Amino acid sequence: MSININTDLCCGDSLCVKVCPANCLSVADGKVKNSNAARFTCIACGQCIAVCPKDALSLDIDKVSEIGETISSKMDITKEQFEILAKTRRSIRNYKDKEVSLETMKEALELACFAPTAKNGQNTEWIFINNKEKIRELAGIIIDYMRTVPSLKRMVQHFDAGGDPIFRNAPCLVFSHCPTEVGNHYGEIDCTIATTYLELFLPCLELGACWAGFAMSISKLYPPVNEFFNIPKEHSIYTGLMIGYPSTKYKKIPPRKHLRLQIID
Ligand SMILES: Cc1cc2nc3c(=O)[nH]c(=O)nc-3n(C[C@H](O)[C@H](O)[C@H](O)COP(=O)(O)O)c2cc1C
Missing domain, CATH: 3.40.109.10 (NADH Oxidase)
Known part of the structure; x- marks a missing residue:
């Protein structure tokens, strides 16, 4: 698996490089590129897609869902809110220098x-x-x-x-x-x-x-x-x-594999 990078959209902010758990990406001449090992090391977690403010990255798996304005800070646990909580949970690997009490x-x-x-x-x-x-x-x-x-x-x-x-x-x-x-x-x-x-x-x-x-x-x-x-x-x-405390914010929900379901009736 390797990541598709639209260099016209890429602003070279390196956010994707920072969040990638497998060191698949680097920045050269102000643009993100796949590393030589990316094909073997990319785990298709979609962290790079989710963090990019310019929609410059994609994976050939599935459509990316937009979170947009549907996120609410008020958790009265509607179906939609639980869905948001579950889908926007991300593995956080970059932290503020702030103690957790x-x-x-x-x-x-x-x-x-x-x-x-x-x-x-x-x-x-x-x-x-x-x-x-x-x-x-x-x-x-x-x-x-x-x-x-x-x-x-x-x-x-x-x-x-x-x-x-x-x-x-x-x-x-x-x-x-x-x-x-x-x-x-x-x-x-x-x-x-x-x-x-x-x-x-x-x-x-x-x-x-x-x-x-x-x-x-x-x-x-x-x-x-x-x-x-x-x-x-x-x-x-x-x-x-x-x-x-996370030092990065995600803007989108990364793609996931399709549901695999066997129905026995
Ligand atoms: C049992 C388990 C072990 C994991 N171990 C690590 C780890 O040691 N280091 C790491 O960076 N991520 C680790 N992860 C995070 C996964 O890589 C991550 O959940 C996956 O790529 C999907 O990304 P997401 O959590 O942002 O949806 C682990 C996840 C699970 C469930």
Whole structure:
């Protein structure tokens, strides 16, 4: 997949370069262009399309929906408003240099406690980290594991050069964990649903988030991650979010694949 760029419309503001999670784009001579690797690295997330004020970018997937004036700040949860909330949720990877207070995060996490859980188990527990040094330390532990995986060399180099490919300089992180014991078969699903509630609620507090997939998967493979978290032996980390006040605004809803539906009648 590569991105179609209309260079007549492109104003070279680099917003698309900034939001692309896969480094597919760059600016040369005042215009955006695909990188050589874009065909292989583009994940068709549509972030570039959604952020561009000039409609200069497109993907060959589907039509882009306009948000326009239908966004309302008043959430009395009509069908339309929920649709907007669901469709305008974006993975936020660029944050203002602004701390997220514990009080704000507690408000959000309390909402997440209303997520459904199997057998109403409500076993999800949360960890909040808003200390920059601690976030860097955790990223370093994850990178230490990545040092053993040759295909992740670029991420290691990025980290060693001072970047943060794991948590994208987010001012805070939230992780969920719960017991893995027999009888709690749905722990991972429960944590995931609760985290989804949290992610959807965050924009109501002017916050944005992005799932911390690397930390989630490597916590299962590399014991020092769980040692950092200091969670009980019988618990597993299931989800993680990077959270902060977004420094980018999206203007459109990116395209998505068509519904795949089998009807059995
Ligand atoms: C389980 C999961 C793990 C993810 N891990 C990461 C990650 O480690 N880093 C990242 O930048 N984005 C991560 N993402 C974000 C996806 O890339 C993103 O949801 C997808 O491209 C769609 O874009 P959108 O969230 O803006 O709609 C993850 C998303 C999910 C659901």
